[in-house]
Amino acid sequence: MKRRETARETALNLLMSVVRDGAYSQIALNDALNDGQLSDRDKALVTTLVYGVLQRKLTLAYYLSYFVDRKRRIDDWVEMLLYMSFYQKAFLDRIPDHAMVNEAVMIAKKRGHQGIAGFVNGVLRKMLREGLPDPSVIESPERRMAIQNSHPEWMMHLWTEQWGQEVAVRIAEADNVPPSVSVRVNRLKGSPEELVKRLAAEGVSAVHGHLSRDGLIIKGGHAAGTDAFQEGLFTIQDESSMLVADAVAPKAGMHILDACAGPGGKTTHLAERLKNTGKVVALDLHPHKTQLIERSATRLGLNNIETLAMDARCTRAHFADATFDRVLLDVPCSGLGVIRRKPEIKWSKTADEIKGLIPIQRRLLDETASLVTPGGWLIYSTCTIHKEENERQISAFLAKHPEFQAEPTFSERMPRKEMDSPAGTLQVMPYMFHSDGFFISCLRRKG
Numbered sequence: 001m002k003r004r005e006t007a008r009e010t011a012l013n014l015l016m017s018v019v020r021d022g023a024y025s026q027i028a029l030n031d032a033l034n035d036g037q038l039s040d041r042d043k044a045l046v047t048t049l050v051y052g053v054l055q056r057k058l059t060l061a062y063y064l065s066y067f068v069d070r071k072r073r074i075d076d077w078v079e080m081l082l083y084m085s086f087y088q089k090a091f092l093d094r095i096p097d098h099a100m101v102n103e104a105v106m107i108a109k110k111r112g113h114q115g116i117a118g119f120v121n122g123v124l125r126k127m128l129r130e131g132l133p134d135p136s137v138i139e140s141p142e143r144r145m146a147i148q149n150s151h152p153e154w155m156m157h158l159w160t161e162q163w164g165q166e167v168a169v170r171i172a173e174a175d176n177v178p179p180s181v182s183v184r185v186n187r188l189k190g191s192p193e194e195l196v197k198r199l200a201a202e203g204v205s206a207v208h209g210h211l212s213r214d215g216l217i218i219k220g221g222h223a224a225g226t227d228a229f230q231e232g233l234f235t236i237q238d239e240s241s242m243l244v245a246d247a248v249a250p251k252a253g254m255h256i257l258d259a260c261a262g263p264g265g266k267t268t269h270l271a272e273r274l275k276n277t278g279k280v281v282a283l284d285l286h287p288h289k290t291q292l293i294e295r296s297a298t299r300l301g302l303n304n305i306e307t308l309a310m311d312a313r314c315t316r317a318h319f320a321d322a323t324f325d326r327v328l329l330d331v332p333c334s335g336l337g338v339i340r341r342k343p344e345i346k347w348s349k350t351a352d353e354i355k356g357l358i359p360i361q362r363r364l365l366d367e368t369a370s371l372v373t374p375g376g377w378l379i380y381s382t383c384t385i386h387k388e389e390n391e392r393q394i395s396a397f398l399a400k401h402p403e404f405q406a407e408p409t410f411s412e413r414m415p416r417k418e419m420d421s422p423a424g425t426l427q428v429m430p431y432m433f434h435s436d437g438f439f440i441s442c443l444r445r446k447g
């Protein structure tokens with residue numbers, strides 16, 4: 001009979017698929033948790049280990065450097081197994097030392113051979129004897145801040161430059177907290193109160209959200225695995241993203257262009273707010289993403305979405321004289337606001353890659369601006385906290401496009417008032433509401 005994988009083996013396999021093969025942690029975890037092999041307790045441990053190790057990777061590498069000779073070459077998976085063990089020692093208080101060591105040695109023996117198991121055993125026992133090193137002794141302030149908070153130096157530097165050192169550390173600390181799961185109620189199929197009851201009947205506990213009237217926060221259980229999800233009663237979405245529908249404020253019968261729509265989280269919210277009237281034209285560069293939008297629309301019972309796989313930088317020619325009451329541009333961005341949910345971003349993104357996104361966002365803004373009906377609104381959003389992609393992108397746009405102005409009712413329409421941003425913009429920081437870092441701007445076309 002095939003022996004079931006232990007929780008730590010599953011976690012190690014998932015970590016390797018993210019680090020070595022470039023899988024997305026969120027998707028890989030979701031697939032593993034949905035396959036029914038793990039108990040609820042094991043699911044919780046796998047989630048903690050995968051997110052925890054990806055979040056704390058730089059700190060863990062610093063620890064490991066004290067116990068392994070720099071000249072010794074070790075396989076990637078052995079290094080990851082040691083990170084996972086160090087993580088349990090440094091950040092989890094309910095794992096006894098002997099369980100941490102025994103499990104690691106068992107995996108090393110099974111995956112490698114007796115020699116590797118001996119090496120892993122030796123490193124872990126040395127770490128238990130000598131204790132973990134303290135990064136606060138690192139002399140260089142930049143390196144110390146990066147290692148203590150487990151973020152690349154360039155990222156800490158960028159945030160310090162843009163937001164000041166205190167805020168930079170708050171951002172990094174918030175990134176290292178386990179992410180919460182929130183869901184958006186499909187009001188075409190029921191109220192938030194009805195959904196709370198329905199989820200409870202399926203073993204999932206949920207409470208009302210902090211930011212959006214459509215949001216519920218999941219406190220326990222696996223919402224994506226419920227029948228309620230299959231029946232289209234809700235969508236998994238972060239609460240910050242739900243604010244976009246409040247920014248767009250769709251009214252019955254409106255025509256809305258969602259120019260960067262895949263996989264459709266915001267498109268379907270707008271279509272729900274339109275109560276199946278009007279039309280949301282949802283574009284994405286990639287056909288597989290427009291297919292995802294269609295699949296979600298069917299699950300949610302929406303029939304006012306039209307999808308189109310095309311480059312939004314060519315929309316003027318495509319739509320000729322047609323205009324839209326609202327144009328939403330949820331542009332490709334650096335994703336620096338969602339590191340808590342996708343910690344691999346810290347290790348895969350580069351400063352140069354981020355710089356390359358800025359002209360693309362500018363081009364998307366310039367191209368789609370003329371598709372807004374006079375008096376209509378252009379809504380620009382990103383899931384980042386990087387000023388060049390956010391408020392500076394918008395001020396440059398307004399300087400170039402005097403036919404647009406900050407939409408005057410925007411800040412009143414946003415649910416929380418304590419977010420102090422320039423007119424017509426809103427910056428949610430990742431430490432504010434335990435939701436994603438997110439930026440929205442709402443601009444009105446004059447006339």
Ligand SMILES: C[S@@+](CC[C@H](N)C(=O)[O-])C[C@H]1O[C@@H](n2cnc3c(N)ncnc32)[C@H](O)[C@@H]1O
Binds near residue numbers: 262265
């Ligand atoms: C931030 S994501 C959008 C998320 C989506 N709005 C949601 O809520 O689910 C940006 C999307 O823009 C798409 N994209 C990138 N460049 C594009 C372009 N030139 N034209 C159209 N779509 C583009 C990407 O494929 C990606 O799906």
